[in-house]
Amino acid sequence: MSHTAVIIEQGHHNVDETTQQILSLANSLGDETSIVIFQPDNANLSEKFTNLNCDQIYALKIDSVHGTTLPDDIVISSLEWFCKDKNVDLILITKSAWSLNIAPRLAFRNKAAYAHDCIDIKIQGNNLSCVRPVYGGNALAQISIPADTPKVATVRAGVGQISEKVSNKIVPVIELEPEIKAKDLRVKILKTVTEAPEGPDLSKAEIVVAGGRGLGGPEPFEKLRELARVLGGAVGASRAACDAGWIDHNFQIGLTGKTVTPNVYLSFGISGASQHMAGCSGSRNIVSINSDKNANIFKDSKYGVVGDWNIVLPAFTAAARELVNEN
Amino acid sequence: MNIIVCAKQVLDPETPVSGFVINEESVLIESRLGNPPVLNGFDENAVEAALRIKDANNAEITVVSIGNNFVMDVMKKPISMGADNLVLVQGPEFENLDPISTARALYESIKQIGLPDLIICGRQASDWDNSQVPLILAELLDYNCLTLAQGITLEANTIKVERVIPDGYQILESSLPALVTVSNELGEPRYPTLRGIMSASKKDPQIFSYNDLDVNLDQDKNSFTETKLSIPEREQDCEFIQGVDDEESGRLLAMKLREDGLI
Numbered sequence: 116m117s118h119t120a121v122i123i124e125q126g127h128h129n130v131d132e133t134t135q136q137i138l139s140l141a142n143s144l145g146d147e148t149s150i151v152i153f154q155p156d157n158a159n160l161s162e163k164f165t166n167l168n169c170d171q172i173y174a175l176k177i178d179s180v181h182g183t184t185l186p187d188d189i190v191i192s193s194l195e196w197f198c199k200d201k202n203v204d205l206i207l208i209t210k211s212a213w214s215l216n217i218a219p220r221l222a223f224r225n226k227a228a229y230a231h232d233c234i235d236i237k238i239q240g241n242n243l244s245c246v247r248p249v250y251g252g253n254a255l256a257q258i259s260i261p262a263d264t265p266k267v268a269t270v271r272a273g274v275g276q277i278s279e280k281v282s283n284k285i286v287p288v289i290e291l292e293p294e295i296k297a298k299d300l301r302v303k304i305l306k307t308v309t310e311a312p313e314g315p316d317l318s319k320a321e322i323v324v325a326g327g328r329g330l331g332g333p334e335p336f337e338k339l340r341e342l343a344r345v346l347g348g349a350v351g352a353s354r355a356a357c358d359a360g361w362i363d364h365n366f367q368i369g370l371t372g373k374t375v376t377p378n379v380y381l382s383f384g385i386s387g388a389s390q391h392m393a394g395c396s397g398s399r400n401i402v403s404i405n406s407d408k409n410a411n412i413f414k415d416s417k418y419g420v421v422g423d424w425n426i427v428l429p430a431f432t433a434a435a436r437e438l439v440n441e442n
Numbered sequence: 443m444n445i446i447v448c449a450k451q452v453l454d455p456e457t458p459v460s461g462f463v464i465n466e467e468s469v470l471i472e473s474r475l476g477n478p479p480v481l482n483g484f485d486e487n488a489v490e491a492a493l494r495i496k497d498a499n500n501a502e503i504t505v506v507s508i509g510n511n512f513v514m515d516v517m518k519k520p521i522s523m524g525a526d527n528l529v530l531v532q533g534p535e536f537e538n539l540d541p542i543s544t545a546r547a548l549y550e551s552i553k554q555i556g557l558p559d560l561i562i563c564g565r566q567a568s569d570w571d572n573s574q575v576p577l578i579l580a581e582l583l584d585y586n587c588l589t590l591a592q593g594i595t596l597e598a599n600t601i602k603v604e605r606v607i608p609d610g611y612q613i614l615e616s617s618l619p620a621l622v623t624v625s626n627e628l629g630e631p632r633y634p635t636l637r638g639i640m641s642a643s644k645k646d647p648q649i650f651s652y653n654d655l656d657v658n659l660d661q662d663k664n665s666f667t668e669t670k671l672s673i674p675e676r677e678q679d680c681e682f683i684q685g686v687d688d689e690e691s692g693r694l695l696a697m698k699l700r701e702d703g704l705i
Contacts, residue, residue, distance in 0.1 A: 184612070187587070212608055216589045219577040223542070228667050231572050249570050249671070250471050253459050259668040301586045302616040305602075309610030318608075322705070346705055354626065364627045365609050370571065371625065373608065379704045390455065400704055402695070416680045420695050422688035430692030438700045
């Protein structure tokens, strides 16, 4: 009998594809599956999760004194307590800027083996086999963890099939109050500032228009924004373009930026280093424009144009505008 | 104040993939092109973060690294940027350690150097991308842990960190001592100065070997994992769209995507 718990990122209460995928992965790995959510004591968030295919939902009730954005220390102490209380064998969390701060410390405290940013997890014999990209995605490491070792794994967004929702089953919601001691809170969050960039959310957009080092400066990104408006898509960039200051880091796609999974990923002047592809390889159709016919990104692309983006981009934008407006 | 920066020597991430070869024995990727290793990029950001503190305050910066087969020119770069001391913990025992053992070796080394007010680490290393060692080190030392910094400010015994989050930032605050991980959003590391290069050439690192440390690298058998490496094939049949000139290529591409219902 093994127990897998899927931790939902604090503050994320919409059941999206990523949540359904990680849940379906969890169901394929153990006998018992739980969803764990963080619930401020004045809200009832569990309702949104009750039509998902799992055995129970644990709502961890956290004192509202800790605010709406919970400090890492509080999240880690709550989960440490939860894992011990409920005998969890495997913790699964979607890899994100949030889980990056939580999972390694949780694993260490629970003497668990940790597999970060997995793109495949399955049972092999008595072991859990996790595949994770290493060396910036240029190589894959397969990690084999014995069955009797507690485990924590983060999973890359877009991995796993979408699980079916269940309508004929009422999933029990169990409220828990984790034991948190006053001394657990050591690093306070004084302020959280978010400013959603204009246009659709990059990580949810169906079309992403991305630019890289090959664009050579900030001005071309204005042209990418124009194309994005025509297509109803979002603009993104490689880390090189962000580090050069051509566009804000909020638009960075890659291993250490955002992970995008659009239907169409249109790249201009991006060579396709593995570190960048780590953030966009889940796109269903990659279309690339690059002046170097040997650019790596063509290996992952469905369609490619070898040419000067300065000329291809305006021509493409003009034609796309006409075609889209035909309807 | 005393600052320790943890740094790692890694395979140059700019190495072309065709130069990659798997060393089955050590379970490491090596370059067959003979290009030298580099200091992990995020660790250079960490050195930069420490130097900015030193610019504004009275601080002494010690860089610590765990590994084997160090290339001295690579490891002395932080000194040439302006750091004060270098401690190399080296030996075959430290080759390709798992994250928990690396953190334990760092923990023992830092105890010997003397516990600092502040430890700064890069957010992850570009070889194994585990993002794990700094956080475990903070747990072992029982230091306050502030992650993914794009800015650090100090005031008396208080540290404030501007943390990168999707579409924004957070301000974190704790008392010292603390461990901070930094991200590339912090900004470009400075170039070595001529004076720095001169002082780096004269400065000998302090060397620790396995026997100098009171560390048992086998104690984490509990989380023992077996690892295999492979290099993935990346091939999709890309259909190239080509017109008589780039302008026509752009137009044809738009029509193709429309035909497929993609736009």
